[in-house]
Amino acid sequence: MDFPKEYLQVVKEIEKFAVRELREPALEWDLNPDPKHLLAFWEKSRSLDLPFIPVPERFQGVGYGPLCQAMAVEALARQCPGAASVFVHHFAGLFPVQFAExxxxxxxxxxxxxxxxxxIAGVVLDGEHALTLTMKNNDWVINGRSSLTANVSYAGWMCVFTKANNQENLCLIVPLDxxxxxxxxxxxxxxxxxxPFRSLVFKDVKLPPDAVIKISETSQSIKSQTRDLLHAFIAAAALGAARTAFEKALAYAKERYQYGKIxxxxxxxxxxxxxMRMNLDAARAFLYAYFDEKSGVHAAHVKAFCTDAAFNIVVDAIQIHGGYGYMHEQGLEKLMRDVKVLQVLGGSNPQLLVDSIKG
Incomplete structure (x- = not known):
């Protein structure tokens, strides 16, 4: 697809920023994951307005849509899928804000x-299965434990989708403090x-009435759109990792001698x-076709295909490197572990495929 010129310019700057700020420390962060490192990176990313890409211009944001956000995630994931995953969930968590009063x-x-x-924002999509929400003295009261959730170590608030005791679907903003x-x-x-992925534990947490963004059918529609975007952003992160793995393998194959020839x-x-190149190109085309409203591409299929393709690409890159591919300093075994987790984020791929076909 043809990408808007302004999006390409934004991504070009993000790629340079990611190389400068992520390429060297990413392996050390993997071994010693201290939150202060990510927070320092996040603070630097503000100078590029990276966290503000979805924020409307009238609120001092960039005001670019989900396509640009996916491109940004892909660029970050080329250097560190873990850092990119923070933006995956941040961007998804911000999407419902546009529906608030x-x-x-x-x-x-x-x-x-x-x-x-x-x-920093985040999102909890499965609240109706794990959380209880009641109205008491004009306040919402939430109890329960969420499933494992990203960004909880950094976020100021979470967008939580759940149901009230009267079975109304609700979309709420829950401050984590x-x-x-x-x-x-x-x-x-x-x-x-x-x-780090952790569960959120709510014990008689009181929320004012304005914590609710939307109720009932509208909330359910917002939830579906948010889930779709989360799947697309996960796919973008996997694609970035796969591109790096392919490029590493290609470069190594051009310089490694065996039996007298490279x-x-x-x-x-x-x-x-x-x-590897065929699957990489197919995954990229599939991902960005999703953002063409006329394509009819299913977001869950995009997530499943791209993360599975990325994992296979990374494994093949390791095979091409031989024993060196399993050494931490090569960066490929980290990519393999990162992509393996991306495969199960937002629902396991086999289950997503089952759920996408109605019986």
């Missing part, structure tokens, strides 16, 4: 641009280590590289 919308957008609570909100232990997933001269190596 004007006054509440202004408060939330300005909180992001002003850095209130760190200015509210009394009664706590975090479960780090799940210690094998990848995306700079962004290994790219071996037919099987060329076949592997050709298949």
């Amino acid at each position: 004007e006054g509440r919308q202004s408060e939330l957008w300005r909180g992001v641009t002003n850095g209130q609570g760190g200015g 509210a009394p009664g909100v706590s975090l479960g232990p780090d799940s210690e997933l094998p990848g995306l280590k700079i962004n 290994i790219i001269q071996h037919q099987e190596i060329r076949r592997m590289l050709g298949a």
